[in-house]
Amino acid sequence: MNIVVCVKQVPDTATERKLRSDDKTLDRDAVDGVVNELDEYAVEEALRLKEAHGGEVTVLTMGPAKATETIRKALAMGADKAVHLSDDALHGSDALSTSYAMAQALKKIGFDLVILGSESTDARTGVLAAMLAERLGTPQLTLARKVEVNGSAIAIERITDYGFDKVEATLPAVVSVVEKINEPRYPSFKGIMAAKKKPVETLGIADASVDGSAVGLAAAYSEVAEFAAAPPRAAGTVVKDEGDGGVKAADFLASKKFI
Amino acid sequence: MSEILVLVEHVDGEVKKVTLELLTLARTLGEASAVWAGPGYSEAAKAKLAEYGADKVYVADSDEIVNYVVAPKAELLAKLVGDKSPAAVLVAATTEGKEVAGRLAVKTDSGVITDAVGLGEGFVADQSIFGGGVNVRSRVTKGTPIVAVRPNSTAPVAAAGAGAEEKVEVAPSDAARAAKIVERVKEEKGARPELTEAAIVVSGGRGVGSAENFAIIEKLADSIGAAVGASRAATDAKWYPHQFQVGQTGKTVSPQLYIAAGISGAIQHRAGMQTSKTIIVINKDPEAPIFEIADFGVVGDLFQVVPQLTEEIEKRK
Ligand SMILES: Cc1cc2nc3c(=O)[nH]c(=O)nc-3n(C[C@H](O)[C@H](O)[C@H](O)COP(=O)(O)OP(=O)(O)OC[C@H]3O[C@@H](n4cnc5c(N)ncnc54)[C@H](O)[C@@H]3O)c2cc1C
Ligand SMILES: Cc1cc2nc3c(=O)[nH]c(=O)nc-3n(C[C@H](O)[C@H](O)[C@H](O)COP(=O)(O)OP(=O)(O)OC[C@H]3O[C@@H](n4cnc5c(N)ncnc54)[C@H](O)[C@@H]3O)c2cc1C
Known part of the structure; x- marks a missing residue:
């Protein structure tokens, strides 16, 4: 089975994230880049499926040159090879152009299964998997907490408000995973060393048949008009429980007319 | 004023509170049209939508729409966008609502804003990003604005709309039937309000x-x-x-x-x-x-x- 796992480099959530004042895009230079947490679960699931069914796992990342760090991490976990879609023309792409460019790259790579995280920690739009399924004309098997492949049949458990749905489809398909699905492995020393020798192919937009006028900031379908740091929350009152903590909390609720 | 489509969220035939919020928002920006997708539609549901300002209620109440993952809802909305040329489409910013919005954006070649916490004149959306650290105002610049609005972004206010019903006949395409829901498993919920909607x-x-x-x-x-x-x-x-x-x-x-x-x-x-x-x-x-x-x-x-x-x-x- 030919599995492509989409991995995004995001700013470390523990650092202060900012938008750039010039073009109002995420300032990716100002902060450390890490693998989007949920994508580690996507990589793990891809590796488990490969271990069970054979095949190959390819990492796909779209992002600036420094996103190679993220690719190495996924390779160190055990992925076989990587494709890095990287081109200055892609800077500032919104969800629509990102999904377009990634769909083009996926067509070039070829796949039986595409696996994504269900959401990135920076933009958090949670739309990419659905958009890819729409563009590629493949089944959308998103928000999976369990994935089972049997020949060309694939079944998932999709998380819902009320519990979960059992969903069935036929490969090729696009899957997104939630963090309940598995426990990602840590790269071993051997894995880290091996990753250095694994092939990473860098594609510019032309290599992936991406139309340059359909991506990047200029082609975006939406714009950030303005932004500002959120005003800090007014410092609250903190009391130590002296046996009356619950009563004091109730007093506060009453002062705010909740009770 | 032009029409704004609001995708109705409903459970067991009951309209969810977030939909009343979206209708309230839509009314301030145009004429609100509710879009009902899936089974469970009733006169009572229509009355509720009209009570909160729906001038029109488009009804596509076949089972087919909910028996496949997301795609049929996006097809239904895309058809309505084509037929009615609305000024905007609003959905609830739930995980599924955002997926519907994403597919609809691709289908209609339109921009999408996810997770708006407010929406004003010109469909300028407020977003709270980076875990609440930064406030952004953004807007769609191409196609029909598609905005996923977070529940509890506004208080629902009743104001009667005409509630004119129009049936929409749609059968999901083969492509939209690719991911079939074969079973729905309900885990206990109890009588408490729903998490995302609760005050x-x-x-x-x-x-x-x-x-x-x-x-x-x-x-x-x-x-x-x-x-x-x-x-x-x-x-x-x-x-x-x-x-x-x-x-x-x-x-x-x-x-x-x-x-x-x-x-x-x-x-x-x-x-x-x-x-x-x-x-x-x-x-x-x-x-x-x-x-x-x-x-x-x-x-x-x-x-x-x-x-x-x-x-x-x-x-x-
Ligand atoms: C990819 C990813 C996604 C994640 N998504 C989520 C998510 O969606 N939601 C989420 O919540 N977390 C998420 N996490 C996990 C998150 O990082 C934290 O691990 C988690 O929120 C910790 O939960 P906690 O605060 O209950 O536990 P802890 O951090 O262990 O905190 C427990 C707290 O309880 C206090 N405490 C203990 N006993 C008492 C007592 N008797 N009385 C009063 N106080 C007491 C302690 O002082 C402590 O502050 C995610 C992590 C990853 C990597
Ligand atoms: C704060 C903020 C808000 C934004 N809001 C919007 C908006 O409202 N509308 C809009 O159109 N655009 C928006 N964008 C732009 C959006 O971030 C990019 O288009 C992004 O590449 C895709 O969105 P996402 O990361 O939210 O994807 P999600 O759908 O949240 O990501 C899901 C999964 O897709 C995969 N993935 C995502 N991006 C990549 C990548 N570059 N390479 C490899 N795999 C990837 C990963 O597996 C990830 O887990 C926003 C950007 C920021 C920084």
């Missing part, structure tokens, strides 16, 4: 210690008419079902009041509750980061404080 949420974390102890959290929630939430530490430990997880990979909630007991306030938890209007924290560790965003905090043992608070609330009713 008050009481959440418990690792500090609660066990599944049995969650009864303390539930009692507090019931005393004040709240939904119950949980941190990932609590859902991972199987003390509480996963669909109640609040946070980055759980539900995003934005209630009037959020009470966190035994939760440290990891960034991933805060990402799901930071836009709550008022936050109360109960934690025995004064250094817990969750105190940084508390309007009122009690440093103490939740097993003392929470039952006392519950008792006080019952007393003062």
Whole structure:
């Protein structure tokens, strides 16, 4: 089975994230880049499926040159090879152009299964998997907490408000995973060393048949008009429980007319 | 004024509160048209939509629409966008609502804004990003604006609309039938308000210690008419079902009041509750980061404080 796992480099959530004042895009230079947490679960699931069914796992990342760090991490976990879609023309792409460019790259790579995280920690739009399924004309098997492949049949458990749905489809398909699905492995020393020798192919937009006028900031379908740091929350009152903590909390609720 | 489509969220034939919020918003920007997708439509449902300002109600109430993952809803909306040329499409910013919005954006070659917490003139959306650290105003510049609005972004206000019903005949295409839902598994929910819609949420974390102890959290929630939430530490430990997880990979909630007991306030938890209007924290560790965003905090043992608070609330009713 030919599995492509989409991995995004995001700013470390523990650092202060900012938008750039010039073009109002995420300032990716100002902060450390890490693998989007949920994508580690996507990589793990891809590796488990490969271990069970054979095949190959390819990492796909779209992002600036420094996103190679993220690719190495996924390779160190055990992925076989990587494709890095990287081109200055892609800077500032919104969800629509990102999904377009990634769909083009996926067509070039070829796949039986595409696996994504269900959401990135920076933009958090949670739309990419659905958009890819729409563009590629493949089944959308998103928000999976369990994935089972049997020949060309694939079944998932999709998380819902009320519990979960059992969903069935036929490969090729696009899957997104939630963090309940598995426990990602840590790269071993051997894995880290091996990753250095694994092939990473860098594609510019032309290599992936991406139309340059359909991506990047200029082609975006939406714009950030303005932004500002959120005003800090007014410092609250903190009391130590002296046996009356619950009563004091109730007093506060009453002062705010909740009770 | 032109038409604004609002995709109706409904459960067992009941219109959800977020839809009434979206209709209220749509009315301030144009004429609200509700779009009903899936079974369960009734006169009562129509009356509710009209009561909150729907001038039109498009009804596509076949089972087919909900028997496949997301795609048929996007097809239905794309057809209506083509036929009616609305000024905008609003959906609830639930995980599924956002997926519908994403597919619709691709189909109609339109921009999409996810997770708006407000929407004004010219469909300029307010977004709260980076775990609440930055406020952004953004807008769609191409195609039909598609905006996913977070529940509890506005208060629903009744104002009668005409409620003119129009049936829409759609059969999902073969492509939209690619991912078939073969079974829906309902996990216990009880009589409490739904997590993302609730005005008050009481959440418990690792500090609660066990599944049995969650009864303390539930009692507090019931005393004040709240939904119950949980941190990932609590859902991972199987003390509480996963669909109640609040946070980055759980539900995003934005209630009037959020009470966190035994939760440290990891960034991933805060990402799901930071836009709550008022936050109360109960934690025995004064250094817990969750105190940084508390309007009122009690440093103490939740097993003392929470039952006392519950008792006080019952007393003062
Ligand atoms: C704060 C912020 C808000 C934004 N809001 C909007 C908006 O409202 N509308 C809009 O159109 N655009 C928006 N964008 C732009 C958006 O971030 C990019 O288009 C992005 O590449 C795709 O969105 P996402 O990361 O949210 O994807 P999600 O759908 O949240 O990501 C899901 C998965 O897709 C995969 N993935 C995503 N991006 C990549 C990548 N570059 N390479 C490899 N795999 C990837 C990963 O597996 C990830 O787990 C926003 C950007 C920021 C920084
Ligand atoms: C990819 C990814 C996604 C994640 N998504 C989410 C998410 O959606 N939601 C989420 O919540 N987390 C999420 N997390 C996990 C997050 O990082 C934290 O691990 C989690 O929120 C911790 O839960 P907690 O606060 O309940 O537990 P802890 O951090 O262990 O905190 C427990 C707190 O309880 C207090 N306490 C203990 N006993 C008592 C007592 N008797 N009385 C009062 N206080 C007491 C302690 O002082 C402590 O502050 C995610 C992590 C990752 C990597």
